Amino acid sequence: MELIFNGILVGASILFDPYIILLILLGTVLGVVIGSLPGLTSTMGVALLVPVTFSMPPAYGLSLLGAIYCSSTYAGAISAILINIPGTPSNCSTLLDGYPMTKKGQGSLAIALATSASCIGGLLSNVALLFLAPPLAGIALMFGPMEYFLIALFGVSVIASLSEGNMIKGFISGIAGLFLATIGMHPITGDVRFTLGVPELFSGLPLVVALIGLYSIPEVISSLSDRTHKIETQDAAVKGLFGQMFKVFEYKMILLRSTVIGIIVGIVPGAGSSIAGFLAYDDAKKSSKDPKSFGTGNPAGVVSSETANNAVVGGSLIPTLTLGIPGNAVSAVMLGGLMIHGLKPGPELFVTNLDVTYAFIMSMFLANLAFVPIGLLVAKFGVGFIKMPTSILGPLVITLGVIGSYALNTSLVDVWIMLAVGILGYAMKEFNVPREPLVLGLVLGTMAEGELARALSLVHGSVSKLLFEMFTTPISLIIISLTFLSIFKGIRVQILANRK
Amino acid sequence: MSLLPRKKEIMFALMMTLISLALLVSTYNYSSESVYFPRFLMWLQIVFSLILWIRAIRLPSDPITVDQTAKTRLAIPFQIFTAISLYILAIEFIGYFVATILFLAGSMYLFGRHRWLVVVGVSVGFLLTIYILFGLLIGIRLPEGLLI
Numbered sequence A: 001m002e003l004i005f006n007g008i009l010v011g012a013s014i015l016f017d018p019y020i021i022l023l024i025l026l027g028t029v030l031g032v033v034i035g036s037l038p039g040l041t042s043t044m045g046v047a048l049l050v051p052v053t054f055s056m057p058p059a060y061g062l063s064l065l066g067a068i069y070c071s072s073t074y075a076g077a078i079s080a081i082l083i084n085i086p087g088t089p090s091n092c093s094t095l096l097d098g099y100p101m102t103k104k105g106q107g108s109l110a111i112a113l114a115t116s117a118s119c120i121g122g123l124l125s126n127v128a129l130l131f132l133a134p135p136l137a138g139i140a141l142m143f144g145p146m147e148y149f150l151i152a153l154f155g156v157s158v159i160a161s162l163s164e165g166n167m168i169k170g171f172i173s174g175i176a177g178l179f180l181a182t183i184g185m186h187p188i189t190g191d192v193r194f195t196l197g198v199p200e201l202f203s204g205l206p207l208v209v210a211l212i213g214l215y216s217i218p219e220v221i222s223s224l225s226d227r228t229h230k231i232e233t234q235d236a237a238v239k240g241l242f243g244q245m246f247k248v249f250e251y252k253m254i255l256l257r258s259t260v261i262g263i264i265v266g267i268v269p270g271a272g273s274s275i276a277g278f279l280a281y282d283d284a285k286k287s288s289k290d291p292k293s294f295g296t297g298n299p300a301g302v303v304s305s306e307t308a309n310n311a312v313v314g315g316s317l318i319p320t321l322t323l324g325i326p327g328n329a330v331s332a333v334m335l336g337g338l339m340i341h342g343l344k345p346g347p348e349l350f351v352t353n354l355d356v357t358y359a360f361i362m363s364m365f366l367a368n369l370a371f372v373p374i375g376l377l378v379a380k381f382g383v384g385f386i387k388m389p390t391s392i393l394g395p396l397v398i399t400l401g402v403i404g405s406y407a408l409n410t411s412l413v414d415v416w417i418m419l420a421v422g423i424l425g426y427a428m429k430e431f432n433v434p435r436e437p438l439v440l441g442l443v444l445g446t447m448a449e450g451e452l453a454r455a456l457s458l459v460h461g462s463v464s465k466l467l468f469e470m471f472t473t474p475i476s477l478i479i480i481s482l483t484f485l486s487i488f489k490g491i492r493v494q495i496l497a498n499r500k
Numbered sequence B: 001m002s003l004l005p006r007k008k009e010i011m012f013a014l015m016m017t018l019i020s021l022a023l024l025v026s027t028y029n030y031s032s033e034s035v036y037f038p039r040f041l042m043w044l045q046i047v048f049s050l051i052l053w054i055r056a057i058r059l060p061s062d063p064i065t066v067d068q069t070a071k072t073r074l075a076i077p078f079q080i081f082t083a084i085s086l087y088i089l090a091i092e093f094i095g096y097f098v099a100t101i102l103f104l105a106g107s108m109y110l111f112g113r114h115r116w117l118v119v120v121g122v123s124v125g126f127l128l129t130i131y132i133l134f135g136l137l138i139g140i141r142l143p144e145g146l147l148i
Helices: A002-012 A019-036 A041-048 A058-083 A089-103 A109-139 A145-162 A168-178 A207-225 A240-269 A274-287 A299-322 A329-340 A354-385 A390-409 A411-431 A436-458 A463-470 A473-499 B006-029 B032-057 B070-093 B094-111 B116-135
Strands: none
Touching: A002 A089, A002 A109, A002 A299, A002 A354, A019 A041, A019 A058, A019 A354, A019 A463, A019 B116, A041 A058, A041 A329, A058 A089, A058 A109, A058 A299, A058 A329, A058 A354, A058 A390, A058 B094, A089 A109, A089 A274, A089 A299, A089 A436, A089 A463, A109 A240, A109 A299, A109 A354, A109 A411, A145 A168, A145 A207, A145 A274, A145 A463, A145 A473, A207 A436, A207 B070, A240 A274, A240 A299, A240 A354, A274 A299, A274 A436, A274 A473, A299 A329, A299 A354, A390 A411, A390 B070, A390 B094, A390 B116, A411 B070, A436 A463, A436 B032, A463 A473, B006 B032, B070 B094
16 A cells, blocks of 8 residues: 555656646547547557657656547547447447437537546546556456356347337347357358458458448438428537536436446456446446436436446556556557557556556546546537538538548448448338347457357367356356346336336 | 337338348358357347247238328438448549538538538538548548549
8 A cells, every 4th residue: 555655646746747747638639539530449549649659758658648548438428429429439328318318409418427427437447446456457367258258148138228118129139230240250260251252341340330330320311301300409608518517426326336337347358348338328227217218318328328438448457557468459559558668567567667657547537637628628519510400410420420431441341331331220220120239239249259169169169068167157157147137127127117 | 119010010020030041041151160159140030030020910900091201201311322322432433522522512402402602611611620630630541533
């Protein structure tokens, strides 16, 4: 504990340099821009700036990268809420209630809540990173292929909750998503499947491109088809947005639970921040007194998703810094940044490189606070943007979707994929099939198939042995129990809703 | 989410069953070790689709109405999909900037009949913003064609 407090003091002293403050602010601005633009991901933003940090002292370079990471994770909520396109995959669950809030004229409230929830989730996960990194890192080592497969299964159980009112169609959508995730190379055998000869699909269906197509095109069609469609907007002065931020404290329990979910998901390597958002959303919905209001513009849906996905940031850095095992794709790039500066992840980082490590962690606190005013300013511009007539806004959204899809791999094939998924999304909307389970299936499919194959290969293909291990390993038992509980709760909510 | 009219539900259920069957058959083009999971998923999909179909045929019959709006209802989606396809083709052949201006101007005029000044102003302004953000700030090379 003494070492930690020494580290905090040393780290904080480095932050008094105006140059590092400027870098944190620059990183925050870049992160907000990158995160709010569909097609640009946090991973891309951090990767682009890693070479820029070569010439900087390690603490300074890492602070810049950390600021981009936190702010881009949050900023994706802005486009998710205002134009129904998640800026980054981690904001998928935010649009479930965020965009409906915008349609009801509560867009600025949604943005304000997303901002404050992200800030709180990020700050609390940084506290966990600061004080609990070594003991929490041990959790990352307990997860093997079987546990990862069960996490994917647990994630799939959330589908029941996302498809209230029509569970069968929800499962059809979820299974479609899981199937789409199998496009490309098999994780073990390397066989290329269902690519129709398109080389760009060998590595799978790009998730970001699919999200853009699935949500942007059907909404543009809806808005252009309905000539009376107009998004109600309120005047959103920055002052007004700032005042609304404090309403987040009406959701204290959701903030706490979503933070814990985000930290745990972040610690588990490879789980991904989009899963955290969905799990937190599902938890908030099931513990709500009014679960039916979720999906129609319930602020709790926005608060839970955004808290969790920003809590993943600190959580993912725990195994990254302590064990050298990245929690997700962004922290993998950050690990590269660490090594470029000659820093070796592990316990030594917190002793020998105490100044750099703690300066970096302390800078994340500053970044989480800095994205609040910057994000609100960008959002104020965004609220003004959506006041345009739909005949102007619609084509602009399509253009943004096209360039966003292209930007990922600088490939026009991705744009065609976006259009194809857009047609699928429109058909799903026409037939009243929920799209969220498909997204969840896409997110979890690769992990589910890959880890199941690995788990089976460890038991030489014996299903009975695999089942025996599943029910005798403590971590697996906990995850299985949570899965059954989740399914049971989902079915119970459905039955109660049908009775009414 | 409410149930759709009976015919639409049956159509959807049958469509899903056929698509799932087709995809299940396609899995036999690959080595079995690589397709256990997708094959299992398609069997599951067929089961769910059949359950949906059984539920749909038990729905009350639709009232006899003449759907005069179907053609009109599908006109706008068809126009949008066609416009986007032409836009992507145009990007490939004539370049991103010219294609984008043509797409924006064309679709704004098609759906809104706005004044030309507004259309050109918004198109050029938006394109400039995209160029600054994606081209200059992020450093993405925008697609080039015969023009720009």
